[in-house]
Amino acid sequence: MVSRVLGRGGPQPRAPRLSFGAWEAFPSGEPGVVQVCHPDWRGVRTATYAFRSPVVECEDLERWGEDVLSGLHVAGVETVVIQGWPPGSGGFAVAAHEVGVMVKCVLHSSPAQHGAEVGEAAVVDEVLLLASQKVLTEVGMVKYGVAEAFRARGHPVAYLPNRAPLMPEVAKLDLGPGLHIGVFAEPFWRKNVVTQLLALGMLDGARGHVMSRPTVGYLKDVGIVEHGELPWEDFVVIQGSVDLNLYVTLTECHPLMPIESYLLGVPCLTSRTSAVFRGDPELWELTTVDKPDEPKAIAEGARLLLESVEEAVGRARAWILNADVEAQELWLNFVTHSESG
Numbered sequence: 067m068v069s070r071v072l073g074r075g076g077p078q079p080r081a082p083r084l085s086f087g088a089w090e091a092f093p094s095g096e097p098g099v100v101q102v103c104h105p106d107w108r109g110v111r112t113a114t115y116a117f118r119s120p121v122v123e124c125e126d127l128e129r130w131g132e133d134v135l136s137g138l139h140v141a142g143v144e145t146v147v148i149q150g151w152p153p154g155s156g157g158f159a160v161a162a163h164e165v166g167v168m169v170k171c172v173l174h175s176s177p178a179q180h181g182a183e184v185g186e187a188a189v190v191d192e193v194l195l196l197a198s199q200k201v202l203t204e205v206g207m208v209k210y211g212v213a214e215a216f217r218a219r220g221h222p223v224a225y226l227p228n229r230a231p232l233m234p235e236v237a238k239l240d241l242g243p244g245l246h247i248g249v250f251a252e253p254f255w256r257k258n259v260v261t262q263l264l265a266l267g268m269l270d271g272a273r274g275h276v277m278s279r280p281t282v283g284y285l286k287d288v289g290i291v292e293h294g295e296l297p298w299e300d301f302v303v304i305q306g307s308v309d310l311n312l313y314v315t316l317t318e319c320h321p322l323m324p325i326e327s328y329l330l331g332v333p334c335l336t337s338r339t340s341a342v343f344r345g346d347p348e349l350w351e352l353t354t355v356d357k358p359d360e361p362k363a364i365a366e367g368a369r370l371l372l373e374s375v376e377e378a379v380g381r382a383r384a385w386i387l388n389a390d391v392e393a394q395e396l397w398l399n400f401v402t403h404s405e406s407g
Contacts, residue, residue: 079126080105082134086120092141093120099401100138102127102158103149110150110174112298112322113208116231117397119147128154131161138167145401147206150174151189156196163201170400172206172226178317179256197222206400209319210341224400227341228320230390233329234299239307245272247368248304248311248332250323253280255316258337258358262312263288265364275308277301306330310372314358315339324353328382333371335364345389349381 083105086092103114105123114121122137124130131154138146146162148155148171159169171193180187194216196202206226207213216223247266251257253276260282266274273289277296293304305311305327311334313323318340325342327334336342337358343350352374357363371378 079129082122082124082130089137089140098144100143101147104152107150113228114149116229126153127158131158156192159201169202170204174208176209176317227393229393230325230386236303236306246308247272248275248308258315264361268365314355314364333375333378335367335371346385
């Protein structure tokens, strides 16, 4: 059994932020469901808010778990969904289960990560252990095909694709002449940023826009604008102002970057490592690359996509809206089931 630790010692992490303001103001029209996510895990946080249920942002559930449990009681919340498993989630899940709150979680990583990152694999092991002990009634996984693999081994795992985020109205920035391409992924190995920037150097007149420039000397002659880490509301303005976004990564679950980009009206080239757009073979062929580790293949894919911007954006937005209907149904089914199947 995972130890129940909800201590208060040591440095004080930031207090939880509630999307609904205060526990006493919990939306009366909502079903008794609250999500919990880490405020600094950008992709998980965006995915969490996209599910449209109330959110508690908490960076340390070991420190703040008792406060969150108290708030759940005040609001009459019956189900809590832990997104991405922030620090202290195991002890918090046990404590919530002991006071009668149904606890579920959603994991946003793939087996490729589990084989390379010890911490990611440890989270999955902890979550599956808690599910076997009935502390967690169900586990959602956003990577297509992975839930079925775990269910085949007897685990209560459901496929739960991300919903499309609600995008703000964006006034495009004037980035100047030339071709502007966004490569807005963290410069971490599986995000493949260096390969994509090499591809960008093969496109005439292209200037790349990044959040953080990789420390790779041979990229010094590639035109790159570094914007730094921005709040999501400011980031999507840059994302929606370029001519093309690249998100040709090496492993994905259900990436929101391409979804955000197309909803902003900007085409996004991605890799064939997720189920995004796979239901429309022609769109999938146009918007994805089958060789994510080849700069030349990425550059060729970018050229083809730029030649068909209007078609790609229109078909992609239609696909996103249709997929979101299914994702909403799967989410409602996930949070309302009292027992795993």
